[in-house]
Amino acid sequence: MHQLDPPDDDGLYIPSVKEHSKAKHWFLSRYIDAFTTSMKGKWSSLHYIDLFAGAGIERLSETGALDWGSPLIAAQARYPFAGLHLCEKNRRKYEALIQRFHRLDSDAQVLRGDANKRIDEIVRTVPSRTLSLAFLDPYGLHLEFETITKLSGIRADLIIFFPDHLDALRNWEKHYLRNPDSNLDRCLGSGADWRQILGSTPQDHLAEALRNLYVQQIRSLGYTEFRFQRISSKGHPLYVLLLCSRSRIAAKLWSGISAKDRNGQRILPFGE
């Protein structure tokens, strides 16, 4: 596998993140490696889309260690993407990201603002007859279903960091239940009857019900293959990395990369 040396402190802004970020990046970099190796030559070009890009380098809050962020993992793929298309809302992170791309002498479309508003520009820029990998890594529920619908108009596999355990969505009953235009409604899309489903599901099956509902919504956009990787935070199973594709090849690649963890241990296919 193509493994990057950890980044140095380059003096630019480095946000602190929780330890589970490292596992997320581990799977992303393995998948990028497998995806670019397997798909190069099969498509006129490969593109990478990262709508919640961050600053490019992160500091793990518990150990202080530095870790490459998702856009710079993609920028340093062994077989480079033909285009990188990034969006970040936070000005400080956006400016650090721009500087880091400049220093790497790497080119990218980097937009600042709400990815749900700027998605049209990105989709317009990606050339037709190409294959994209879109990494969608918001905090909580900020990825709107409408944005995924727009991405489904181009040929793009998706890796979504999804908080399926409702304890990740603190106070969901208080904040979302009686608000018809809540973040959960915008995340799951219109027609997702989550109030009825969650209201009639036992507590210990809520995460599964939410995940199934999300998959069902994405399936309605023409995606046929889904794979999950559980990412825990301090032993709590709060998130899943969800791969969505129209191709069985992508699903096979995912199964290949998720067979072992960073320490070489076998991973059970899907642990709650």
Ligand SMILES: C[S@@+](CC[C@H](N)C(=O)[O-])C[C@H]1O[C@@H](n2cnc3c(N)ncnc32)[C@H](O)[C@@H]1O
């Ligand atoms: C989990 S972090 C991303 C980390 C990055 N993907 C990585 O793995 O290195 C989420 C990022 O999304 C940004 N963000 C939050 N809401 C956003 C929005 N609506 N549009 C674009 N970026 C947003 C935050 O500022 C933050 O940097």
